[in-house]
Amino acid sequence: MADKMHLKLTINGEQFETLCEPRELLIHVLRERFNITGPHIGCETSHCGACTVDLDGKSVKACTLFAAQAQGATITTVEGLASPEGMHVLQEMFREHHGLQCGYCTPGMITRAWRLLQENPDPTEEEVRFGMAGNLCRCTGYQNIIKAILAAAAIMNGRDAAADDAVKTPEEVA
Structure with missing residues (x-):
């Protein structure tokens, strides 16, 4: 058995430390050691994106990253997006635009969307x-997820999200 290593992380602005085996995955350390349960365990192959977190300014799939690879990193999860004043605008827009159904993929979707809007504050549909292609949803058909992200971008850029609603469902186009 491998020796345990001392792991130090900053997660959602708080310092965390633990001992872990070098083979432990980041998703398991987040959920089981630190009780950060927003990122979900889905496919465990990095295909679905339910485990997406922001690590040092990049979206990563925590199910295929060893915790040891995150040593000293700054991690943001869906829990870290909210503030004492309430939910982040992305969280609000996912709720308002029904960008979720079962909710299993939602934390990874929102965390990835947050990074996408950091990289490109005013994206096109x-x-x-393209930016969300690594996050899968089995319930929604994506239309409302896209609407939610574009509405959040509009609000974050000081525009009226309702007037900016450019994504149309097939019924709206007909």
Whole structure:
């Protein structure tokens, strides 16, 4: 058995430390050691994105990253996006635009969308679709997820999200 290593992380602005085996995955350390349960365990192959977290300014799939690889990192999860004043605008827009159904993929979707909007504050619908391609949803059909992200971008850029609602469902186009 491998020796345990001392792991230090900053997660959602708080310092965390633990001992872990070098083979332990980041998703398990987050959920089981630190009780940060927003990121979900989905496919465990990095295909679904339910475990997406922001690590040092990049979206990563925590199910295929060893915790040891995150040593000293700054991590933001969906829990870290909210503030004492309430939910982040992305969380609000996912709720308002029904960008979730079962909710299993939602934390990873929102965390990835947050990074996408950090990288590209005013994306087009096509750029959102491309930027979110690594996060899968089995319930929604994505239309409302895209609407939610574009509405959040509009609000974050000081525009009226309702007037900016460019994504149309097939019924709206007909």
